[in-house]
Amino acid sequence: MNKLKLQCAVFCALFVALTSAYAFVDEAHDHAMEAATPFVEQGYTVREDYWNGEVESGQKLAVRHQLFKGNEYAFWLGTANEDCELELAVFDSKGQPVHMERKNGKFTCSVRVNPPATGTYTVVFSVKSKKERGVTWALAYGYR
Amino acid sequence: MKVKTFYLFASLMLAGSAFSQGTAQKFDPAQFPGYVMDEVVVPVPSEIFAVLDKLGDPNWKDELRKLSTPDSSDRMELSLVFGTVVAEGFVAVQAQDKQAVEEIGREVINIAQSLGLTKAVRPHAQSILDAVQKDDWKAVRKEFDQTQATVRAEMERMRDNDLAQCVSLGGWLRGTSSATSVVSKAYTNDRAELLNQPMLVDHFSKSVGSMSDSAKNNRLVTAISKGLVTIRKSMDSPDGSFTPEKINTIHTTCEELLALILQVKKSR
Numbered sequence: 001m002n003k004l005k006l007q008c009a010v011f012c013a014l015f016v017a018l019t020s021a022y023a024f025v026d027e028a029h030d031h032a033m034e035a036a037t038p039f040v041e042q043g044y045t046v047r048e049d050y051w052n053g054e055v056e057s058g059q060k061l062a063v064r065h066q067l068f069k070g071n072e073y074a075f076w077l078g079t080a081n082e083d084c085e086l087e088l089a090v091f092d093s094k095g096q097p098v099h100m101e102r103k104n105g106k107f108t109c110s111v112r113v114n115p116p117a118t119g120t121y122t123v124v125f126s127v128k129s130k131k132e133r134g135v136t137w138a139l140a141y142g143y144r
Numbered sequence: 145m146k147v148k149t150f151y152l153f154a155s156l157m158l159a160g161s162a163f164s165q166g167t168a169q170k171f172d173p174a175q176f177p178g179y180v181m182d183e184v185v186v187p188v189p190s191e192i193f194a195v196l197d198k199l200g201d202p203n204w205k206d207e208l209r210k211l212s213t214p215d216s217s218d219r220m221e222l223s224l225v226f227g228t229v230v231a232e233g234f235v236a237v238q239a240q241d242k243q244a245v246e247e248i249g250r251e252v253i254n255i256a257q258s259l260g261l262t263k264a265v266r267p268h269a270q271s272i273l274d275a276v277q278k279d280d281w282k283a284v285r286k287e288f289d290q291t292q293a294t295v296r297a298e299m300e301r302m303r304d305n306d307l308a309q310c311v312s313l314g315g316w317l318r319g320t321s322s323a324t325s326v327v328s329k330a331y332t333n334d335r336a337e338l339l340n341q342p343m344l345v346d347h348f349s350k351s352v353g354s355m356s357d358s359a360k361n362n363r364l365v366t367a368i369s370k371g372l373v374t375i376r377k378s379m380d381s382p383d384g385s386f387t388p389e390k391i392n393t394i395h396t397t398c399e400e401l402l403a404l405i406l407q408v409k410k411s412r
Contacts, residue, residue, distance in 0.1 A: 045190070045285065045286065046286075047185065047187075047289065048286075048289045048290050048292075048293035049185040049186075050185070051181065051185065059178060059179065060177060060178025060179070061178055061179055061181060062171075062176060062178060062180045062181065063180075063181050063183065063184075064180070064184065064343055065184075065185060066186075066187050066341055066343060066344050068187070068191055068192055068194075068195050068338055069195070069338075070194075070195035070198050070199065070334070071195055089171075091170070091171035095170045095171040095172050096171075097169070097170070097171075117337065117340075118337045118338050118340045119340050119341075119343075122171055122173075122180075124171060124176075124178070126178070141185075143191055143194065144194075
């Protein structure tokens with residue numbers, strides 16, 4: 001009986017831990033979408049797919065992404081953690097920065113890109129917390 | 145909703161930086177102190193269609209295809225068909241063809257039913273029909289994106305990652321077939337450059353390569369794998385230029401693969 005109680009307790013603890021992690025990651029996406037709101041008002045279409053996760057504070061991450069010359073793009077980075085420094089930059093295939101108008105909010109960072117050519121670009125970002133070892137993040141984008 | 149989730153708790157050296165004192169310098173993958181993620185978000189066809197609209201006035205009605213009803217119970221084949229149907233939805237939105245969008249909305253439900261995903265898809269299909277009645281094309285486009293994202297997310301939740309990849313693949317093939325058709329009809333360098341998508345083709349090839357043996361042995365997946373090699377070769381261009389011949393090769397290959405995918409369907 002005691003063993004069963006222990007298993008239940010472990011299961012509940014794991015369930016709570018996992019759902020909490022997902023909740024925080026969702027919250028990071030919510031913040032990214034808050035950053036997207038003014039862009040939507042300017043005619044940007046937000047993509048439903050996005051990247052997200054949990055990572056060590058300050059860890060730099062990069063994703064490669066296809067952009068089409070002729071579209072304008074915006075990338076929105078969000079976190080659920082307070083007191084964080086967010087960095088976000090976009091580079092072309094030669095490693096040159098192509099982003100413009102970086103804007104930082106309390107939980108967000110956004111940049112705009114007019115790709116000079118169609119091809120693969122690299123989006124580099126990080127979330128650095130002053131308090132916590134781990135941070136959540138979500139990266140979304142839109143186009144017009 | 146489809147997300148590319150990534151968890152990493154590793155202490156990596158942070159010497160050097162793509163950010164320097166808050167200002168981005170140059171990005172050198174060889175010197176990058178962080179982690180480059182494998183996850184790829186595949187653009188929806190509307191992203192490339194939007195540029196084609198800006199560069200001219202394509203006749204999207206010409207690009208629309210008649211729908212047919214699935215004649216297969218193979219989930220892998222149905223997933224490929226599902227991707228092509230959603231992509232057809234994006235073409236119908238460009239054409240602002242209400243009837244076509246309504247038919248596609250109903251077809252989306254039919255295939256979702258065959259895939260056992262009716263519950264997840266029905267709200268999106270209804271939203272598509274509601275939005276088209278209001279001539280809200282932006283909302284229709286968004287719902288098609290959400291439909292595809294929801295289906296892939298459901299498949300991944302059920303650990304059917306191979307099927308989720310097939311949805312993306314089917315959509316990309318149909319989107320690329322339309323785009324190359326438009327470019328071929330009014331070739332310019334600017335339009336042709338839109339086919340410079342080697343990273344996406346590499347991503348699809350890698351996805352197919354990492355599928356289960358049973359998936360890789362599927363006759364459609366085998367054909368797609370070979371077709372992707374042909375498409376990728378056509379995208380090799382030292383100066384980034386795409387000749388009409390290269391566009392034609394990409395278009396023909398996509399068409400051949402789509403014909404194979406849709407062979408599992410009978411005409412209405």
